[in-house]
Amino acid sequence: MSTQAARVKERHTVHPLIKKTRDYFWGILFLLPALIVFCLFLWTPIAKGVMYSFMHVDFIKGNEFIGLSNYREVLANSALGISIWNTIYYMLLCVLFGFWVPSIVSIAISELRRFQGAMRLIVYLPHIVPAVVLYGMWQWLYDPLGPANQIASWFGNHQFMWLTDKSIAMISIVIAETWQAFGGATLIYLAGIVGISKDLYEAAEIDGAGVLQRIRHITIPGIRHLYVLMFILQLISTSQGFMTHMALTGGGPNNATLTYMYQIINEAFTNLNFGRASAMGVLMFLVLTSLSIVLYHFQGRSKEA
Amino acid sequence: MSNRERSIMSSFDFKKGSVQIGYSIMLLALLVLAVTMLYPFATTIFSSFKTNQEIFSFPPTLFPHQFQWSNYAEGFKYVDFIRPLWNTLILFGGNAVISLMIVSLAAFSLSQMKLPFRKGVTLFFMSTLMIPSATYMIPSFLNLQSLGLIDSYWAFWLPAGASAFNIMLLRSFFDGINKELFEAGRLDGASEIRCFYRLAVPMSIPVFSTLLIFSFTSTWNDWYWPSLVLTSPEKYPLASVVYRNIIQSFNLTWNVKFSVLTAIMVPPLLFFLFFQKNIMHGLNLSGVKG
Known part of the structure; x- marks a missing residue:
């Protein structure tokens, strides 16, 4: 019982910002792999898809911005x-x-x-x-x-x-x-x-x-x-x-x-x-x-x- | 009759003539349905033992007159079974381990740990469910290309963790575990990692097995994406090999085709019959939570 009381007391004395980072540290660490994977394999392609839609994609000469003409051609x-x-x-x-x-x-x-x-x-x-x-x-x-x-x-x-x-x-x-x-x-x-x-x-x-x-x-x-x-x-x-x-x-x-x-x-x-x-x-x-x-x-x- | 639970109809209803007629029509319709469901299986399996003449014989036969096992030997000349099978298992193993790790850590964090911007993070994951795969399928291919992952199994293993649906499923499971359990663990001095793998993981074995089953079926079924991302055919999983060598081929005889189809249909069927309880459980889970 006494150790628990001591811990509670200790919590009240540390700086709020340090306390916050310490509280959140493990939660964020656990979340990190998922965040990275989602960014890399879902959100990047989604963003790139929007970007490419305004571009002429060419692997050799490099991509070139061509405005709306992709959309025009599609339609x-x-x-x-x-x-x-x-x-x-x-x-x-x-x-x-x-x-x-x-x-x-x-x-x-x-x-x-x-x-x-x-x-x-x-x-x-x-x-x-x-x-x-x-x-x-x-x-x-x-x-x-x-x-x-x-x-x-x-x-x-x-x-x-x-x-x-x-x-x-x-x-x-x-x-x-x-x-x-x-x-x-x-x-x-x-x-x-x-x-x-x-x-x-x-x-x-x-x-x-x-x-x-x-x-x-x-x-x-x-x-x-x-x-x-x-x-x-x-x-x-x-x-x-x-x-x-x-x-x-x-x-x-x-x-x-x-x-x-x-x-x-x-x-x-x-x-x-x-x-x-x-x-x-x-x-x-x-x-x-x-x-x-x-x-x-x-x-x-x-x-x- | 009295001690069973009633459904829509009670035993009293069965005394009425109109209900009896309706019920028999319904039974008949279900019987027809069952036959339509099972017939394609039956032809595929039985035709794999027939001679090619017998397949086209008139009137058609269901059971083969004699079992021609050589169809299988012939079929495996077109699909070298061992290597693609091994590839499929490697793909499945990596998918399962990596996605379970990433997904369960994230779900645990979202459900049981202190987090800033919990709503924002949830939205970050869940909004990917709203975006049709048509939008990012082509860019995803280009993205893998620029990451240098084309023709590598990492191109499957890593994205397997980016599944909002699985995070949602596991999170709702973790939400059901009493928070005080983990509080007690923390008070007794368990670290967050210990809380996770000594408390949360053992409790969620049933959900994990459901996710594993889903992952197995999707890996076993997927033929298009592997044939796109993997450039060397010797790395192909079974489904892609079968698509390339069997489905698209026009000069194979039907009995040989059926032998290969039967061979790759049987493992998932056995798998299903074996894990039937877990699969049904998982379906209910996903159905209720939507």
Whole structure:
């Protein structure tokens, strides 16, 4: 006890500035590696990206400031409209297929009396498949002589060119991605549904609410915060999708699956125009940020209501 | 029935005809879903044993007539398995050690230690989550180039620590530990480092294992960034090698392709089935905290 009292007394006598540095020393030391790494590998590239967007990047002759002309070239590029439209189309399809399915499936799974664990496992299983295996699998499933067309032949004689037909290539990609990704979202919704108090259902049932009414008025409002979260997460991730497109269709046929992010990659590593690629990245940032500010406002308003 | 917890429907509901019909339709839909989920696995695994004629045979078969193991021997001619596997493990090891160290120290500091400008520092980390990777992907490549890290594994190990999401996850875990535990430790004369690795680290083993699992899956899956940053193909991890030699190749027969795909699909599947509990726990964690 006496040593503790002595220590307290000692603390009161040292100069406040020394005391402060001593108090903060370890906290800052622990934080230092993270601060350095974040500066070096995230903030520097972000800052450089903005800088490069106003420059002509040349490894040999050195970078040269060229003002807004990168932006002008990007906006004048005729492929830009195509890639923006493709990205929006891709995002819409992902929402159409991938946003409602998980929540409905999770409600259905939560109602299972038996095999619930097995069903969770099955739904999540595709999530574990490495991306390259996913590409290989779906290359085969979409093969003109492959299973997708065999299934289509049960319903009539129509055969599809899943990956080489301009009008359905994007849909094929979204189906493949949804197959893989929706299990993760399903489990997150399930965690939310399990957390809803059973008393609410009990009370609603006594008051005479049917099953569908209970789902509509208790389950769905109970996981509404997850809907908003998943929606935002999905928008962020799909707006930057390009890898499946690259692997399955290579952006074709005739640019039908060329997304915005894919165009950035092409600009950088095919045309070697890093300045223009950076400018496209900055434009993307501006659009996404303003979009999320708008969404955030909507969310805030709906909470007040 | 009476002693189980109810869900949306009670056992009373099941007596109604309309509910029974709806429930059976739902069961049927889930069954179809389960088949669609499992079918691609089944074709990939079973086709890896078929002859190429059998893959295209009509009507299609699911089980191979006879097991042709030579597909695997053939496949490994295109993907020399050992070296890329070793590369992947080295990448994973470095990622795991460095990122866990950096992230857990920072999270502990933010959660349990005296800090100036705590809000500002938190913002410094978290605002990176708001910036789309499209914005810094290309400059990041140029940045690694100017740091001289191209074709080096350090280009993966060090940035692995710059993960705001992991800091957030661990911080919220540390926040849940009672502050008085560390106060008591400090009063008993434990240094901050001792508090960290004798108290905080042993308590957070479950979260660490979750982060390790995430890190394993992302290292195992990532094919694009390694193929960009590593210039010498003998340093490629497995996923990049498979993408280059299998996915992009047009003259391989399907049964050989499937043999390689099966071979690289099985380890993560086993890993998952083995660590299933931790993974589900981690998903709940990230889902709740968002």
